Amino acid sequence: MTDVPDSEWRSRAEALVSTLVERGDLVSQHWRAAFTATPRHLFVPRVLRLVDGGYRTLTGDGPGSREEWLSAVYSDDSLVTQHKPHAGGYRLPSGEPLHVPTSSSTMPSLMARMLETLDVRDEHRVLEIGTGTGYNAALLCHRLGDHAVASVDIDPDLVDTARDRLASLGYRPALVTGDGADGVAEHGPYDRIIATAAVPEIPTAWIKQLAPGGKILANVRGNLAGGTLCLLTKEDDDEVMGRFLPMGGHFMWLRSDVDNPHGPDEHPVEPVIDREGSRTTTRLDPVDLDDDGFRFLLQLALRRVRAIGRGRQPDPVDGGDREFVLLAGSDRSRAEVLIEPEPDGLRRVAQTGPRRLWDTVEATALLWHDLGRPTPDEFGLVANNDTQFVWLRHRDAWHRWPLPLV
Ligand SMILES: C[S@@+](CC[C@H](N)C(=O)[O-])C[C@H]1O[C@@H](n2cnc3c(N)ncnc32)[C@H](O)[C@@H]1O
Structure with a gap:
């Protein structure tokens, strides 16, 4: 000492x-x-x-x-x-x-x-x-x-x-x-x-x-x-x-095994996806994912998904080096969106695996706008022996999302 x-x-x-x-x-x-x-x-x-x-x-x-x-x-x-x-x-x-x-x-x-x-x-x-x-x-x-x-x-x-x-x-x-x-x-x-x-x-x-x-x-x-x-x-x-609460506070996971450093569903993420799978385009800017309120709602809608990371990959079409955002599900679902739009304003999306993750992101973006773009402190939580769920604005509101969040 x-x-x-x-x-x-x-x-x-x-x-x-x-x-x-x-x-x-x-x-x-x-x-x-x-x-x-x-x-x-x-x-x-x-x-x-x-x-x-x-x-x-x-x-x-x-x-x-x-x-x-x-x-x-x-x-x-x-x-x-x-x-x-x-x-x-x-x-x-x-x-x-x-x-x-x-x-x-x-x-x-x-x-x-x-x-x-x-x-x-x-x-x-x-x-x-x-x-x-x-x-x-x-x-x-x-x-x-x-x-x-x-x-x-x-x-x-x-x-x-x-x-x-x-x-x-x-x-x-x-x-x-x-x-x-x-x-x-x-x-x-x-x-x-x-x-x-x-x-x-x-x-x-x-x-x-x-x-x-x-x-x-x-x-x-x-x-x-x-x-x-x-x-x-x-x-x-x-x-x-x-x-x-309106204030943020991020902590490491409460883990169930002292020797395992990872939290629930913290699977290793391979940064590569099979672009021969589904290819679509999107008008949604992946930068919107950085909004705290939208991220909060997305977390409620999209479980067992992590690492919205950024990286660079060769473009699937012309082979050029492009920046992308990646979502990775623990069931090997993947969605990759190129950040730079094409001249027509659309961005390229590749999705593989059992879930079409980007489709859920788009649906959640629409819902978030419909709900008046709520911030995290507009959500609440109730937990008892039988049920736990997140509510929006009021406990008895129509929209509710069950816990756990992974
Ligand atoms: C951010 S640190 C806590 C900081 C601490 N309060 C301080 O003042 O130094 C998180 C702690 O949670 C502990 N932890 C992780 N999983 C746990 C579990 N299931 N039960 C109890 N503690 C756990 C970790 O070992 C770690 O020490």
Whole structure:
């Protein structure tokens, strides 16, 4: 553990807090105090950075990297602290195996906004899903006292390390190794559950372990639209309901196996499709896919699809090098759209596999316009023991989409 004198980290923590306050991420005195007093460097002794096609490890002890490490730790950045090789065996241009992040310390501004949104009161008990470094658990302990905090992570090594770090600050919250989807029944019920790993639906254990009137804050998502934070309240015995928030917050998946770095339906994507399959044209500009509201609706309409990536491929007709957008389904459905239109304004589309993915994109674009181009915060979610679905504008509205989102 690198020794960092108080004089060296406190001013950095204060500067970070000032930035978060100026931007409106931190508002309340309680959370300002927690962020100011909590030494993030204690929880992130090692940062893994992807730089120039390879990985760099920043530590306080690394030759020449102490200043870079400290600056990273007290910056408003998400810091990857653990990763595992991609199951697809992909390699970086450097030849190193491509890794998938399996733990990180969340961006402080996102953590601040989420903690403010959580609206905790002095007497509340909180469950955190995804202990990771333990930093957020430390913030919660500062705010509520360690007796009121429980946190669970699927990775036993992370839990053990977080326990030691928290103990060095005098905190002894309930730290548990297990699948966060099961919650932590033995320390509940909870007034608040905050998930720092993403879910495609609300685990029913969370609903059960929530006190009446309690709230869940989680990134509920599929593979197409990432930053969809949802705040749900338990109004009925076994039901939570609430809205997606105007603020974004993208988390790595809650995964079911500690050794598998991938989330549900995160299949490796081959960037090649068979252009001898169906060929059509489209008036829709693939750039429209970047609109948050449209992406959100598309995620509801198009399941088991990921990687709307961009790449360059030889054109199927004239062999020229063209930029395209690719959608890839886990059932090997593929749609590829050339971004540059032809002189008649139409873009070329190739689709293969059991589903015609681009046809669904076009139908969803029409629906999105018909619905008045809703933004993500116009959607809400209801979850109980029998059903979970997303609604638009009102729970009883005609349009609803079932969960899970993968
Ligand atoms: C973004 S990190 C959490 C950051 C953490 N709150 C912090 O302050 O450092 C996500 C964490 O979720 C954990 N995780 C993934 N799947 C899980 C599961 N099924 N149950 C519990 N934790 C899980 C990962 O091991 C990882 O540490």
